[in-house]
Amino acid sequence: MSTIVIDPVTRIEGHLRIEAETDKSGVVTSALSSGTMMRGIEIILKNRDPREAWAFTQRICGVCTVVHGMTSVRAVEDALGYTIPTNARHIRNLLMGSQLVQDQVTHFYQLTSMDWINVVSASQANPTTTAELQKCHSKWPNNTSAYFESVRQKLANFIASGQLGLFSNGYWDNPGYKLPPEMNLMLFAHWLEALEWQRKVLRMQAIFGGRNPHPNFTIGGVACSFHMAPNAAGILVPAPGSTGVDQAGLDLVQSCITDMRNFVVQVLRPDVLALASYYKDWFTRGEGVGNFLTYGEYPQDDNADLAKNLFVPRGAILDRNLSNIQSVDLRKTDEVQELIPSSWLGYTKGKSIGLHPFQGETTPDYTGPKAPYDKLDASKPYSWMKTPHWKGHHMEVGPLARVLVMYGKRTASVRDHVDSALKDLGLSFDAMYSTMGRILAQSIDTHVVADQLQVWFNQLTANVAGGDFKTHNAAKFNPSTWPASCKGVGFTEAPRGALGHWVTIDAAKISNYQCIVPTTWNAAPRDTGGKGGPYEMALLKHTLAVSSQPLELLRTIHSFNPCMACAVHIMDPRQDETLKVTVCA
Amino acid sequence: MKAFTQALGAAQRPSVIWMSFQHCTGCSESLMRSGSPLSDRLTVENLILNFISLDYHETLQVAAGAAAEDARMAAMKANFGKYILIVDGSVPTAENEWWLAVNGHSGLSLLHEAVAGAGLVLALGACATFGGIPAAFPNPSKAMGVSDLMDKGMIDKKPLINISGCPPIPEVITGTIAYYLVNQAMPPLDALGRPLVFFGKTVHDCCPRLDHFNAGEFATSFDDDGARKGHCLLMLGCKGPDTFNACTTTKWNQGTSSPTQAGHGCIGCSEPNFWDKPGGVYGFSSGFKTGDGTCAAPVLPSLPLI
Numbered sequence: 001m002s003t004i005v006i007d008p009v010t011r012i013e014g015h016l017r018i019e020a021e022t023d024k025s026g027v028v029t030s031a032l033s034s035g036t037m038m039r040g041i042e043i044i045l046k047n048r049d050p051r052e053a054w055a056f057t058q059r060i061c062g063v064c065t066v067v068h069g070m071t072s073v074r075a076v077e078d079a080l081g082y083t084i085p086t087n088a089r090h091i092r093n094l095l096m097g098s099q100l101v102q103d104q105v106t107h108f109y110q111l112t113s114m115d116w117i118n119v120v121s122a123s124q125a126n127p128t129t130t131a132e133l134q135k136c137h138s139k140w141p142n143n144t145s146a147y148f149e150s151v152r153q154k155l156a157n158f159i160a161s162g163q164l165g166l167f168s169n170g171y172w173d174n175p176g177y178k179l180p181p182e183m184n185l186m187l188f189a190h191w192l193e194a195l196e197w198q199r200k201v202l203r204m205q206a207i208f209g210g211r212n213p214h215p216n217f218t219i220g221g222v223a224c225s226f227h228m229a230p231n232a233a234g235i236l237v238p239a240p241g242s243t244g245v246d247q248a249g250l251d252l253v254q255s256c257i258t259d260m261r262n263f264v265v266q267v268l269r270p271d272v273l274a275l276a277s278y279y280k281d282w283f284t285r286g287e288g289v290g291n292f293l294t295y296g297e298y299p300q301d302d303n304a305d306l307a308k309n310l311f312v313p314r315g316a317i318l319d320r321n322l323s324n325i326q327s328v329d330l331r332k333t334d335e336v337q338e339l340i341p342s343s344w345l346g347y348t349k350g351k352s353i354g355l356h357p358f359q360g361e362t363t364p365d366y367t368g369p370k371a372p373y374d375k376l377d378a379s380k381p382y383s384w385m386k387t388p389h390w391k392g393h394h395m396e397v398g399p400l401a402r403v404l405v406m407y408g409k410r411t412a413s414v415r416d417h418v419d420s421a422l423k424d425l426g427l428s429f430d431a432m433y434s435t436m437g438r439i440l441a442q443s444i445d446t447h448v449v450a451d452q453l454q455v456w457f458n459q460l461t462a463n464v465a466g467g468d469f470k471t472h473n474a475a476k477f478n479p480s481t482w483p484a485s486c487k488g489v490g491f492t493e494a495p496r497g498a499l500g501h502w503v504t505i506d507a508a509k510i511s512n513y514q515c516i517v518p519t520t521w522n523a524a525p526r527d528t529g530g531k532g533g534p535y536e537m538a539l540l541k542h543t544l545a546v547s548s549q550p551l552e553l554l555r556t557i558h559s560f561n562p563c564m565a566c567a568v569h570i571m572d573p574r575q576d577e578t579l580k581v582t583v584c585a
Numbered sequence: 586m587k588a589f590t591q592a593l594g595a596a597q598r599p600s601v602i603w604m605s606f607q608h609c610t611g612c613s614e615s616l617m618r619s620g621s622p623l624s625d626r627l628t629v630e631n632l633i634l635n636f637i638s639l640d641y642h643e644t645l646q647v648a649a650g651a652a653a654e655d656a657r658m659a660a661m662k663a664n665f666g667k668y669i670l671i672v673d674g675s676v677p678t679a680e681n682e683w684w685l686a687v688n689g690h691s692g693l694s695l696l697h698e699a700v701a702g703a704g705l706v707l708a709l710g711a712c713a714t715f716g717g718i719p720a721a722f723p724n725p726s727k728a729m730g731v732s733d734l735m736d737k738g739m740i741d742k743k744p745l746i747n748i749s750g751c752p753p754i755p756e757v758i759t760g761t762i763a764y765y766l767v768n769q770a771m772p773p774l775d776a777l778g779r780p781l782v783f784f785g786k787t788v789h790d791c792c793p794r795l796d797h798f799n800a801g802e803f804a805t806s807f808d809d810d811g812a813r814k815g816h817c818l819l820m821l822g823c824k825g826p827d828t829f830n831a832c833t834t835t836k837w838n839q840g841t842s843s844p845t846q847a848g849h850g851c852i853g854c855s856e857p858n859f860w861d862k863p864g865g866v867y868g869f870s871s872g873f874k875t876g877d878g879t880c881a882a883p884v885l886p887s888l889p890l891i
Contacts, residue, residue: 005650007688008649008653008687009649009650010643012644015685015686036687037684040724040725044723049867059611059718060609062610062612063610111644161598165637166633166642167646168660169655195628195630198617199619199838202618202838203839206836210842210846213618214752216844216849222848223847223848225808225812228813243846243848244815244847252841366683366684368686370682471807472806549652550650554649
C-alpha cells in the first residue's frame, strides 16, 4: 500500500492537492481532495455597496470571468425585485454563452488534451496521413498536409532545441498514451489554433463589456448603450461612434459568433469523437457519485422569476435516474446546505451540522500542518473547501450534469447529439457516467450553446431594429429606493457547473454574502458520514500503468475541469456570524 | 536587435518561471489574449515556442505534482541568478502564512526561494504588485505584494518591474517581456515601478469621452441620453482621472474597446488600494492627475520575426 500525491495539480485553475491510497496491486482504494488556498473576499465585501459586489466577486476567478459578475448582479437584483430590459437579457446571454464556449474549448485543448496526446510522438507524424484523418468529418480549411507539416516542423525544431518548456517532464514514455502519431499531430495543431481562436472570438466581450478578462457589469441591465443615429428615412439605427455599441461593433460580434461556432462544429466535436474512439476503456471508469445538479441558465423571456423559462433547465438527478428530474429550490433551507466536518473552518454550533447559505457561517480555523508536509490526514480536517449537499447528497455539477438534465427533460438537440455520438462509438448510454463521458458531454454542451448564440444575437438585433434600444433600467439603481432590509439569490450555470450567490442587504450595505461554486460541489471533502465528494469517489478503482506517473488520476480530475480559485470564508465581527464566499466556478 | 536575433539562434531561450500565489488566474488569461491583429508577434505561442522557455506555469504546463516541481527546481538551478520570475497573486503572511500551500510548502517560503535566484522579478497584476483584492480592507489573510515583501526584508531585493491592473492589459504583459528580451534591460519605470511607456498617461487623458468632459457633458445614469451620446462617465464613478494605464490607448482585446468606451466607469484597477477608494466603485473621483499629455498608442516592443 502506498500514497500517491499530486500537488500541484496543474492545468487547472488554482491550488488543488490530490492524495490517493493504493493497495498492493496498485488499485486506488481511497482518495483525498484538498483546496490549499484561501483569500477572504467575503469579509472584504462586508459593509460595501451591493452594487459593486460584482466587481469583487468577479475576482474570485479570472478564468470564469463572466460568471461571478453575472451571478452577483442577479443576486442583488433578486433581493431588490429589480428587472432588466430585454436587450440586457440578450446581451447577458451572449456574454455568458460566449464565455462558456471559449472556456470549454480552452479547457479541452489547453488544460485536458495533454493527458491524452503525446507531443513527442506528434513530431514524428506523417502530415499527409494526418490531413486524411478528418476529411470525412470536417470542412476545417487548415486540415491540409502542408499545414500539418509546418506545425510538425515547428514542433520538431522546438523539441530539438532541448528546452521543452511547458512540455518538460511530461509522461511521454507512459504506455497510457494510445494515439497514433498522426492523431497526436492533428490535436497538437489544434492546441495551437485554439490559442489563436480564443483571443479572436472573445473580442465580442469587449464590445459589450469593454474587456475580457473581467468585463463590465452593472445591476439593472448592462453598462453599454447603443450608439444610435437617424438613417436616411429618419429611423434611429445603430450608427458609427467612438463609444457604445455601434453597427461596426455588432458586425464584429456576428463574426465572432460565426467563428466560435465553426471551430466548435468543425474542430472540437470531431476531435473529441476521434480521441474518444481510441480511449473507449475510459468510458468505463471515473464516475463520481451518480447524482447530478443544475441551477439552469439563459432566461428565454422577461419573467421576473428568472428560473421560469431557461434554455438550460434546472434540476437534480439522484442515482442516475433520468426519468425523475427533481425540482430544486435555492431558497429552501433543507435543500442546499454546507457541511464542514473536513474543512479548516468552524460553526458556532459545532462541526456536525449543515447550514443553508442564508444562515451560513464560517470561521477560519486552520488546524493543518504549519511546517512542510508530505501527507494530509483524512481523519482530520484537510481542506479549505466546505462540503455542499443537496437534500443530504453529494452532487456532481458541470457539463455532464447539464447534458443529463437536458437529456432527461427531452431537449431534442441534446438527445440527438448524445445518441449519435454513442452510436458512432458503439457504446450504451451508461458510458456517459465516466471520465470520457464527461469530456464528450462537455463538447455537446459547448455545441448546443454555440448554436444558441446566433439565436440570441438575432433576437437582440431584431429587438433593436424594432425600436427598443434600452439596455439599462435606472429605477432602482439609487439605494434611496431600496427597502431597509432584503435578501436574494443569484444563480448561473458556469462552465464548471451550478453557481449560486446569496446576499443579505441591510441599510443599503452588504451584511452577508455567500457563494457556493461548482468546484465546491465537485472537489468537496468527506461529509459527516465520511463519504467522499465527486473527485474523491471518481478516483476509486483507478490503476496506474507506471507507479510514479499519476497520468490516469489526472485524466479523471481534469475531466471535471477544476477551478479552485478560492475557498474563502470569513467571520462577520459585528454580528458575530459568518460571511463566506466559497470558491470559483 | 540584430545581435539579439543572432544570439537567439545560437543560445538558449531565457528561462521563465511563473509562480501563482493568491490569484484568480485572470493574469494568465490576459496573457492568452495578447496578439494579433494588434501585434502578430506578441502572442503567447510565439513567446513560448520561440523566445522564452516557460519552465513553470501551473495553469499551462503538462507536468503535474512531483514532475512539475522537479522541472521548476531544475530550471532554477540551471539558470540561477538569471531566470525571469513572473509572480501573480499576493502572498499571505504572519500567522496566516499557511492560507496558501503548494506541495506541502507555504507560499511565502516558495516565493522566498524563487526570488533568491531570479535575475529579474516581474510582478503581474493588482495582487502581486500592490496586494490587490486579498489585501483590501481588512486584509483577512495579511496578504502582501512583492514590493512590500522586498521592502520588509521578507524576500530578497531583486530588480523588480510592476505591471499593475486587474488584470493587466495583455500587450502590456507581453510588451514588457519583449522589451526586456530585446534590450536586455529594464524599461524606464514610474515611481511605482511600472513601465512608463504603458503607465505614463491616465485613462482620462485619452478617453474617447474626453471631448464631452471638456464640454461639460456628463451621463448621470447608465443608458441615459448622455450615455448613449458618449458623454463623460465621471458622475457614474469613473476613476479615469487618477488611474495611469493604457486602457484608452492600447485598449483591450487586440485594440477592440476599453471599459470606459463600452459604457462603465474605470474602476481604477492599476492603482494601489483601488478597492478601498472612498465612495467605492460608484463614488465620485476627486483626484485629477495629469499624464504626459499625449495620446498616441504606445509603440509595442517588436520581437524579431522567426
